[in-house]
Amino acid sequence: MMLAHPLLRSPIEFKENRVPVLIVENGQLFRRLIGDLLAQENGEPGEFALSENAGLTEIGKNVQMTLNPLFPELDGRRILTKIQQMAVTAAEDQPAKTAECLAALNDYGAVLTAAIPFNVTFSEMESADDVVKALAFRMDTEEMSVPEQLLEMMRLHRECFRKRLFVFVNLKSFFSENEITLFYQSVFYEKLSVLLLESGQKEPVRPCEEVRIIDKDLCEF
Incomplete structure (x- = not known):
């Protein structure tokens, strides 16, 4: 899978156990760049192109963008x-148990x-739908760290x-070096494709990172 943009010298390629980091x-x-990608995530026009196996794939259906890592969408x-x-x-896969539960709730009512x-x-x-609505299922993040929440979100x-x-x-502005390490380990274990967009370099380059820098004068290296 590759992500291209006219203002990038070459496409960003996503490989197993590697994390592309674009520092602008x-x-x-x-x-x-953020505006373009955010617009395309929401189905609007933009200049990014996502491709796989020599064919284009829709960004809105395949890309999830997180602007504030402290508040993952859960x-x-x-x-x-x-x-x-x-x-x-x-619940529908357990009809006997669900029927028993419905009868018990109605009897108690x-x-x-x-x-x-x-x-x-x-x-x-x-119905099972009535029980599920009453139970109000939701994600339980109370005891999760922020990196764990991000992984669960992905x-x-x-x-x-x-x-x-x-x-x-x-x-990287929000996480310690150790948290980044654990985050990367989880990403690799789950075989997730991740791109970091950074406004500056926060730490030495890690062996698993593929870093590209565009400086203030728009020189790319």
């Missing part, structure tokens, strides 16, 4: 919807109704939305 020291170009509406769908499928000294009723549980978006390339802006 020119603020105007940095802003333009609780958006479409994610919660996907999680609920998975929970419903799991009837008990509570009888205990209230007024003429009340309740909404009976009729796994989730790959599984649920078929995202294949994950782009992070200034990730």
